[in-house]
Amino acid sequence: MAWMAWTTETAIFFGVIAALLATFTFLAIRFPETPRTGVLGIETTRGDRLFITLLGSAFINLAWLALSGAPQPWALAICLVYAAAVFRWV
Template sequence: MAWMAWTTPTAIFFLVIAALLITFTILAIKFPETPRVGILRIETTRGDRLFITLLGSAFINLIWLGLEVGPQPYALLACLVYAAAVFRWV
């Protein structure tokens, strides 16, 4: 994979995504869930909320970069707050 610029942050990003997917798979097997309806008025499962969180976090980071709000690591804090809100209310 010499064609791709693997840096430490890139590797960490993919490892975290893989760990999340594995964790949520184990949770789904060990603790089956029933969909719930949140503020979006659609039924969502844990996996749906994870997808919404990851998609929203990507947009938060792109907006953060585009508007030059501040240092990029602070965007992680915004993403964590967003993730907590999604898993609580969506």
């Protein structure tokens, strides 16, 4: 896989995604939940909200790179606030 730029940051990113998926799988098995309806008006589960959070965070980071010259950690802070809002109200 020499064609990929495997850096420490890349490995951490994929490790965090794998850990999130494993954690949410464990939570779904151990603590089943019923879907709830949030501000979007659709029923969502924890996994749905995780998917919405990951997708939205990707778009936030892409927009940050395209529109801002500020350091990337500020985009991470925005993503964390976005994730908290999604899990609270969606």
